Amino acid sequence: xxxxxxxGLDGSGSGERAVAFAKKQAKQIGTCELIAVxxxxxxPFSFQTPEENEQRHKRRVEETDAANSRIISPAVDxxxxxGFNARGVVKHGDVADLLNAVAVEEGADQIVVxxxxxxxxxxxxxxxxxxxxxxxxxxxxTVVG
Amino acid sequence: MKKLALTTLALSAAGSTSAFAxxxxxxxxxxxxxxxxxxxxFVSFIFSPFPGTSFPWxxxxxVIAASLFTVYFGFIQVRGFKHSIQxxxxxxxxxxxxxxxxxxxALTTALSGTVGLGNIAGVAVAVGIGGPGATFWMIMAGLLxxxxxxxxxxxxxxxxxxYEDGTVSGGPMYYMSKGFAERGLPGGKILAVxxxxxxxxxxxxxxxxxxxxxxxxxxSSITGAYPGWITGIVFALVVYAVxxxxxxxxxxxxxxxxxxxxxxxxxxxxxxxxxxxxxxxWAFGQIFEGAFTGLGVAGGFVGAxxxxxxRAAFSNExxxxxxxxxxxxxxxxxxxxxxxxxxxxxxxxxVVICTMTALVITISGLLxxxxxxxxxxxNGDGNxxxxxxxxxxxxxxxxxxxxGFSWFPYVLAIAxxxxxxSTMISWSYYxxxxxxxxxGEGKTTELVFKIIFCVFVVIGASASLGPVIDFSDxxxxxxxxxxxxxxxxxxxxxxxxxxxxxxxxxxxxxKRFKH
Numbered sequence: 269x270x271x272x273x274x275x276g277l278d279g280s281g282s283g284e285r286a287v288a289f290a291k292k293q294a295k296q297i298g299t300c301e302l303i304a305v306x307x308x309x310x311x312p313f314s315f316q317t318p319e320e321n322e323q324r325h326k327r328r329v330e331e332t333d334a335a336n337s338r339i340i341s342p343a344v345d346x347x348x349x350x351g352f353n354a355r356g357v358v359k360h361g362d363v364a365d366l367l368n369a370v371a372v373e374e375g376a377d378q379i380v381v382x383x384x385x386x387x388x389x390x391x392x393x394x395x396x397x398x399x400x401x402x403x404x405x406x407x408x409x410t411v412v413g
Numbered sequence: 414m415k416k417l418a419l420t421t422l423a424l425s426a427a428g429s430t431s432a433f434a435x436x437x438x439x440x441x442x443x444x445x446x447x448x449x450x451x452x453x454x455f456v457s458f459i460f461s462p463f464p465g466t467s468f469p470w471x472x473x474x475x476v477i478a479a480s481l482f483t484v485y486f487g488f489i490q491v492r493g494f495k496h497s498i499q500x501x502x503x504x505x506x507x508x509x510x511x512x513x514x515x516x517x518x519a520l521t522t523a524l525s526g527t528v529g530l531g532n533i534a535g536v537a538v539a540v541g542i543g544g545p546g547a548t549f550w551m552i553m554a555g556l557l558x559x560x561x562x563x564x565x566x567x568x569x570x571x572x573x574x575x576y577e578d579g580t581v582s583g584g585p586m587y588y589m590s591k592g593f594a595e596r597g598l599p600g601g602k603i604l605a606v607x608x609x610x611x612x613x614x615x616x617x618x619x620x621x622x623x624x625x626x627x628x629x630x631x632x633s634s635i636t637g638a639y640p641g642w643i644t645g646i647v648f649a650l651v652v653y654a655v656x657x658x659x660x661x662x663x664x665x666x667x668x669x670x671x672x673x674x675x676x677x678x679x680x681x682x683x684x685x686x687x688x689x690x691x692x693x694x695w696a697f698g699q700i701f702e703g704a705f706t707g708l709g710v711a712g713g714f715v716g717a718x719x720x721x722x723x724r725a726a727f728s729n730e731x732x733x734x735x736x737x738x739x740x741x742x743x744x745x746x747x748x749x750x751x752x753x754x755x756x757x758x759x760x761x762x763x764v765v766i767c768t769m770t771a772l773v774i775t776i777s778g779l780l781x782x783x784x785x786x787x788x789x790x791x792n793g794d795g796n797x798x799x800x801x802x803x804x805x806x807x808x809x810x811x812x813x814x815x816x817g818f819s820w821f822p823y824v825l826a827i828a829x830x831x832x833x834x835s836t837m838i839s840w841s842y843y844x845x846x847x848x849x850x851x852x853g854e855g856k857t858t859e860l861v862f863k864i865i866f867c868v869f870v871v872i873g874a875s876a877s878l879g880p881v882i883d884f885s886d887x888x889x890x891x892x893x894x895x896x897x898x899x900x901x902x903x904x905x906x907x908x909x910x911x912x913x914x915x916x917x918x919x920x921x922x923x924k925r926f927k928h
Contacts, residue, residue: 308512310511310512312511315522315525315669316521316668317668317838317842318742318842321739321743322742323579323580324512325579326579329579359511361508361512
């Protein structure tokens with residue numbers, strides 16, 4: 269039976285560390301599929317202007333394309349080049365919720381994320397996505413430092 | 414139509430003795446007189462009464478439509494209320510559609526166009542002329558109007574245009590032309606063109622001049638009198654920066670601050686009501702008694718009724734067609750869901766927020782009552798209730814809230830400016846949609862409309878409230894004449910959609926998603 273590992277990417281250098289750790293795990297496991305996930309932060313409860321609403325569908329397509337071409341495709345291609353079984357997923361929504369949701373849907377054995385790269389007042393107040401994921405996930409989570 | 418004697422800048426500047434102020438006054442006065450003369454015939458026609466009565470036909474038109482839709486759709490505002498809230502919460506939103514416009518976003522965008530001065534100044538006008546009894550009719554109009562809104566917003570989504578680049582355009586113009594063609598009815602295109610013309614006038618009137626006018630009245634009541642055109646030019650420049658300059662940050666800040674101001678406004682009203690809890694029963698008594706007797710207001714109970722219905726329509730825009738433009742951007746496979754969500758709009762706008770304002774004004778004791786008869790005392794002109802400090806419009810609301818919290822006029826001034834601004838931005842969009850429907854899309858045609866829009870900001874701030882409010886009402890109601898005509902022809906389409914959706918909801922074919 270093959271294992272599955274979900275890797276949460278955030279488009280920054282810290283994502284590389286998560287990928288490196290997942291690769292190491294996958295090698296040890298043997299037959300393992302790596303699923304690279306990028307979540308575009310979005311809330312259905314934000315306030316928008318009429319113009320933003322009119323353009324929303326178009327923007328969503330652009331955002332998904334950009335995430336695929338800049339983050340997910342390069343990551344998946346690199347993994348495949350290294351001989352791994354890999355694919356990518358791009359979603360809109362809450363990062364912590366969706367990483368867990370993808371992992372549950374795919375029947376993944378664990379989620380690998382890097383330690384949150386953002387700090388500051390906002391993350392102190394609302395908690396970082398990583399911290400939220402660790403607290404709410406129903407799948408084992410590894411946070412790479 | 415005679416309205417109030419008002420405390421706008423044009424009049425208050427008259428008290429100034431400086432040469433500058435006199436010159437400024439003459440500019441404001443000239444704008445005012447020209448404007449009143451130009452718009453007079455249009456206003457008179459829209460508000461002309463049924464022969465032999467004092468009842469404006471346009472008010473009857475709105476009430477009959479809203480009542481008819483209520484019955485035709487089987488009291489959808491009651492039956493569908495719970496499901497509307499589930500839809501806004503996202504219980505039925507497909508997770509795969511995440512990132513698209515949600516029901517919540519479509520509703521709040523439309524609300525930021527409607528919640529505004531209608532709720533603050535408009536209600537004060539209604540209560541100031543029609544007495545507390547006008548509130549009863551306003552709530553009735555709000556409840557009935559939910560069915561009108563449901564009808565128009567369902568159609569707005571059903572017949573919107575989805576372009577290849579992924580953008581959408583919707584609204585009455587589209588359901589008139591496409592819906593009529595689909596049903597094999599003639600005249601859809603003509604209705605669409607007439608609607609678009611009135612929509613442009615409505616955008617310049619209620620969506621622009623009335624807002625600029627009352628924002629100026631509120632600012633000058635705090636800073637002291639100064640010429641209206643100054644406020645107008647400042648406002649026009651900011652509006653220009655957003656709609657022409659594309660400075661999104663201003664619009665974004667407004668979009669985020671306005672809901673906060675709305676909550677603050679309702680919260681403060683609630684606190685004032687709680688502090689005066691012993692008067693709430695009495696205030697409702699005044700509202701019910703006034704609704705059927707008028708309590709001595711001009712025109713008696715009919716006067717209260719007319720004011721209530723007029724101001725409710727102006728505030729929540731049900732049947733006007735504007736909301737159909739805003740709601741049509743939602744991502745849904747079922748147009749009826751947006752209709753259901755949109756019926757919350759008159760509820761929040763009129764039944765909740767307007768009622769709060771009316772209760773605070775009633776409780777404040779600013780409306781003068783003759784202790785001997787218990788009836789209201791009329792002002793010198795006999796066309797409105799005399800108030801303590803001779804205030805009306807937004808100044809009356811401000812003074813009423815100040816009886817609870819003396820600092821509130823400052824907060825209200827900020828709220829009024831922001832509400833006015835967000836309503837202007839929304840209506841500039843509605844007007845632009847109508848404009849491009851008529852003249853085609855293109856940078857130059859769009860720029861022409863945007864500049865006209867900014868010029869009207871200055872006119873609105875300079876003119877006195879009477880002519881501005883008359884024209885604003887007339888233009889908005891003219892939209893309703895055309896829109897409701899189309900709704901009558903297209904309502905079977907909505908009923909079909911509604912029955913099919915409700916059946917599938919009952920059978921479990923339409924599922925809730927786990928979130």
